[in-house]
Amino acid sequence: MVAKGQKRKLHREDEGGGSAWESQLQSVLDISMDKFHRDQALVEPCLLRSVLINNTLRQVQSEVRAQVESLSAVKTKNQIGLLPEPSFPRSSPSAEHTPLFSLNNENMEDDFMAWTSEEDFSLSSAISAILKDLDTVIDASQGPCASQRAPLSSVENLTQYQSGLRTERMSDMASSIKTEAMCPGCPQDVALDKLLLDIDTSVFEPEVNLLQGFSVTADDLAKYLPSLSKSASASSSSSLVSHGQATWEIQEIEHVMDILMRTYPQS
């Protein structure tokens, strides 16, 4: 609990771009998803409106990706010891996507220096995972389908892919965010609640080694992240994180999950 308290204290001190960005991102996401769902209920939603909302959702998605990737990039550089000061990269994967919010570089630096590298790694991994699931939602909903009655095809793939998601995510956590979980002809129900339940269950299992199922072996990780293995206390080398740290990381992920849970409240 101490870690959580410290974490919150840090956020209170640092009123900078991080929380503001999160809050606006969450607002836009909330509103866009709400509109998307309302339009789904209509027989013939306005095509212009649907396209604009859909493009906004995609933009949100790409911005979050850019943030996560820059977080990972900075963290990796820190851990390897390449750059003394992490600079928030202004470039993003796609040339046309510039970061929307000019995060205070100093704040970012303070954040990174304050967090342990294990936290960053797990946090960014968790965010990647959540983003992957978000991708599934958005990609399933992108674009109007041929029938004018549902200009944006509903999130039809989710139900079918729910079971596949968990395995996919766990095995792919370290990789960059991939999309395209398209599945034509899937059931219509948007099962976001079930999706989130799925994520919840997996990350909150206290005994589970969070890195279990990684395609990267423990030795590889130890090679590239020397600080991880050093800080692991009283545990075998095969388990990269101690139980205590796993709990702490779970709490970090819980924080991130809180954000998303607020976004997608379970009915």
Add this chain to the structure above:
Amino acid sequence: MMAGVGGGNDFQWCFSQVKGAIDEDVAEADIISTVEFNYSGELLATGDKGGRVVIFQREQESKNRQVSRGEYNVYSTFQSHEPEFDYLKSLEIEEKINKIRWLPQQNAAHFLLSANDKTIKLWKISERDKRAEGYNLKDEDGRLRDPFRITTLRVPVLMPMDLMVEASPRRIFANAHTYHINSISVNSDYETYLSADDLRINLWHLEITDRSFNIVDIKPANMEELTEVITAAECHPHQCNVFVYSSSKGTIRLCDMRAAALCDRHSKFFEEPEDPSSRSFFSEIISSISDVKFSHSGRYMMTRDYLSVKVWDLNMENRPVETYQVHEYLRSKLCSLYENDCIFDKFECCWNGSDSAIMTGSYNNFFRMFDRNTRRDITLEASRENSKPRAMLKPRKVCTGGKRKKDEISVDSLDFNKKILHTAWHPKENVIAVAATNNLYIFQDKMN
């Protein structure tokens, strides 16, 4: 600064008339959805959500009354479109009139095109002030006469009668649009016109209703790849082979129909580079163009996006020559405006007759005019409070921060339900028509 905007001398805008119900409860069907002067300015047509068209005619100026201009009175009212049901798709087709465009007058009758989401109709509005009397086969009240009782033949004579204005549908152009029609535009050849929906533009001949040419089609093979739609289209005022269409991404494409039968490849592409410092989640939505209008000269075109009006020189594609901020104070409120759907409002814009001024609407029943020569702008309000005949309109100002001065209104006090989406400017004089929900305001300048 009391000087008005209107080009040339200083004008002062005055209230002239207001049409429509005074009730606070506005019937949905009465909401005005389009306003258009005809080529001479003698007639002013409005369309509403109930599918009705009301045409006002300017009364002839009396020589005795030197001060006043002619007033507009109801000339004709007719039901243009009815609600329909598409049984195949189980969809209701709204009767709301999206656009009215007048045809140039070629005889005593007037012609206009009116369009709802799916169908365009050509209406003939004609006057009848004489009727024939003295028929042989029927009585004056219309009853048929017994032929055996007819002993003499007479020639019917035309007698004057009270003026009757008849509107009759002469052509119905249907079944050509899968998506919702957003624009119609009469070509300068006076033989053809175009109609545009979200994904396609069709070219029609005014005489032929059973077929049209598809000249633009941006529908992707996979609809899931759709990221851009057509928002407006217009024919060039002089070059009958040229037209433009705008998109939801803030771009305008100019096409030449001589180049190919299908004008999917543009001749010119107008887009202003995005300012990276002002980028936000809403950048694309607010860049979506809601209206495009050529100047009367044909040299410029004007586009309206959510926050601004831009004037483009047709010879310069990379940026507009003039940009006017309509309500920049809304930029910090975009998230709320996104939430309450106001960000999707489609404002129109119009030129004055000499292309020296432009006008567009805003919220709180405000509308804005910009003088292109003097760069002066003015904000006026269409409200019943200023509705005394020839009452001068007082310029309004929105307080954007700091201490609110007297007579200023703060951004948070603006009524976003009172929006002026449709305005029209008389082609020759400084008379403007402003549609405020279910009311039509007519203003004119004080001079003369």
